Each structure stands twice: as C-alpha cells, then as structure tokens.
Amino acid sequence: MKKIYQQIWKLAKPYYQKGRPMDIDHIEWMMKDALLVSEKERLDDTLLLPLVILHDVGYAEVPKDNPYNLDLRKAHMKAGKKIAKDILEKVDYPKEKIEQISYYVSVHDNWALGDNKIYKKDIILGTFTDLDFTWMTTKKGFPALMKILKKNKKEMIEYLKNNEKLSLRPFVTKTTEELFQKYLQARKKAL
Numbered sequence: 001m002k003k004i005y006q007q008i009w010k011l012a013k014p015y016y017q018k019g020r021p022m023d024i025d026h027i028e029w030m031m032k033d034a035l036l037v038s039e040k041e042r043l044d045d046t047l048l049l050p051l052v053i054l055h056d057v058g059y060a061e062v063p064k065d066n067p068y069n070l071d072l073r074k075a076h077m078k079a080g081k082k083i084a085k086d087i088l089e090k091v092d093y094p095k096e097k098i099e100q101i102s103y104y105v106s107v108h109d110n111w112a113l114g115d116n117k118i119y120k121k122d123i124i125l126g127t128f129t130d131l132d133f134t135w136m137t138t139k140k141g142f143p144a145l146m147k148i149l150k151k152n153k154k155e156m157i158e159y160l161k162n163n164e165k166l167s168l169r170p171f172v173t174k175t176t177e178e179l180f181q182k183y184l185q186a187r188k189k190a191l
C-alpha cells in the first residue's frame with residue numbers, strides 16, 4: 001500500500017478508536033479490497049482510498065447510539081467532512097482532491113436519506129458504497145452487523161440477499177458484484 005495511505009490511516013485511527021468498536025476492522029478490510037477493485041477496474045485510487053479510510057471518522061464525535069438512527073447518520077457525515085479535511089491537509093494532499101474527498105465523506109451515506117442517484121453518477125462513490133455494503137458479508141462484518149441489527153445468521157443472510165440496495169443502487173462494477181457474491185457464498189456455507 002502507498003505510504004501516503006498508511007499516513008492517512010495512522011492519523012484516522014485514533015478517531016476510529018473513539019468511534020464504533022467495529023470500525024478498525026471495517027476500514028482495514030475495506031482498504032485491502034478497495035485497492036483490489038481499483039486495480040481491476042482501473043479506478044482513481046487517489047480518491048477512493050482516502051474516502052474509504054476516512055468515511056466513518058465522524059463517529060468519533062457523535063453520541064454512541066444505533067448507527068441506523070438518521071440524525072446520527074447525518075451528524076457523522078458532517079463531523080467526518082471536517083476531520084477528513086484536517087487529516088488530508090496535515091499530509092499535504094493535493095488541494096482539489098481534499099475538496100472532492102471531504103465532499104464524498106459528507107454525502108457517503110446519503111442513500112439512508114433517500115438519495116440513490118449520487119452513486120450512479122459517480123464511479124468512486126458507487127464503488128465506495130458497494131464496498132461499504134459488502135462489508136456486512138465479510139467474516140468480521142457479518143457478526144458485527146448481526147449484533148447491531150439483532151438478527152441471527154439465517155435472518156442476516158436473508159437481509160443481505162433481499163436488500164433494497166441491490167435494486168436501488170445496483171453494483172457499479174463487475175468486480176464489486178463478484179466480491180459481494182463470493183463473500184455471501186462463504187457466509188451461507190458457514191450456516
């Protein structure tokens with residue numbers, strides 16, 4: 001992984017330590033798969049990787065509650081935008097990219113507010129949301145979300161298989177779709 005991404009992660013980590021307990025695992029998994037998707041789909045990793053690393057830093061500064069609470073969602077994006085900007089400035093990231101990435105952070109969960117269009121218009125945001133969703137099918141993400149959503153394994157698989165994400169925000173690349181299917185199969189096998 002590029003040194004600059006490791007530097008960003010180092011500065012972001014203390015925020016995640018103050019945020020949701022699962023988020024260190026969440027981001028570490030996501031960095032790895034985001035790089036893989038970037039390579040395969042020839043995406044601009046200089047935007048995708050910082051977005052992935054920084055997207056949920058805002059949970060450090062909002063009350064600890066169910067992350068599905070809408071006010072909390074809005075608040076973590078707003079707080080995250082500012083923290084992301086601060087961190088990227090600290091590592092001297094290109095100015096126009098700081099603007100773009102902190103904007104992405106400020107809207108990354110807008111689907112929860114009913115906006116699905118932004119993900120179709122922008123391949124970086126689309127790939128990001130594909131990965132963020134796919135986290136729920138991974139070895140560590142699956143049990144973490146079972147707990148938050150209060151579902152057993154079988155219910156969790158049904159929830160993922162029939163999730164409205166799949167029709168409202170279809171996977172934007174073949175690679176992210178295949179990743180999701182691969183992880184889901186693995187979870188089914190472990191039933």
Ligand SMILES: [Fe+2]
Pocket residue numbers: 055056076108109
């Ligand atoms: Fe988020």
Ligand SMILES: [Fe+2]
Pocket residue numbers: 026055056132
């Ligand atoms: Fe996330």
